[in-house]
Amino acid sequence: MDLHDSDIPALAAEAGLGAQRFRSVLRELKAAVPMDVLEHSDGVWEIVYGPSYTRPKTAVPPSGQAGGDGIRAFTMPGWEQYSTWGYEEGLGHLYAQLYRNTDDRDAAPRIWITPPGHVVTTVDQLAKVIAEAIAPHELVPPPTELIKMWLTR
Known part of the structure; x- marks a missing residue:
């Protein structure tokens, strides 16, 4: 709302x-x-x-997740300075906050992948959603497989 x-x-x-x-x-x-x-x-x-908050699906945290907060860097060139993604333990889903390197790091993310718009529970799903969201901002839209590589580096 x-x-x-x-x-x-x-x-x-x-x-x-x-x-x-x-x-x-x-x-x-x-x-x-x-x-x-x-x-x-x-x-x-x-x-x-909504349901993603009141009855969250159980997601599997990404392997090698750093620390208890689950915040990881998104290392795609042009987006790597401030962009993060991770697993929200209490809610059971993955999220991403993506900034181009030229964006103001104190501003809202250019792309925000979170419920209710996206209830993502696997790294493969997150890579697909990011690939679709980033496509309008890139001269050559990166394929999902490449996004997954940058997520898991």
Whole structure:
């Protein structure tokens, strides 16, 4: 669900809260309920909730996963400086946050692969989704097999 920042004052009033308190409650929700509340720089609040959070499929963590957080570098040339991917232990899925090397590392990722848009549970699935998402940004779209190689290096 997308919630525009301009809608918050009216919703806050319905809930008997001020707009700032309502925003704080939204931020606190993800700690109390299995969901994500993402604040985008364009003023849109993305609230992600559903079966992938309440009844996650069991994914197999990638072999050789580094540390307990599951964050790994995506090493594709042109994307390797800030891009990451990994396994979300509590939710049982893989994700990717992809930035071109020329992107602002403090901005939102150019490509964000996460539920509910993509519930990915294997490295093969993740490679396929990344290949499709990256294709418009490349002169020659890389094949899925090549993406998988960069994921597992």
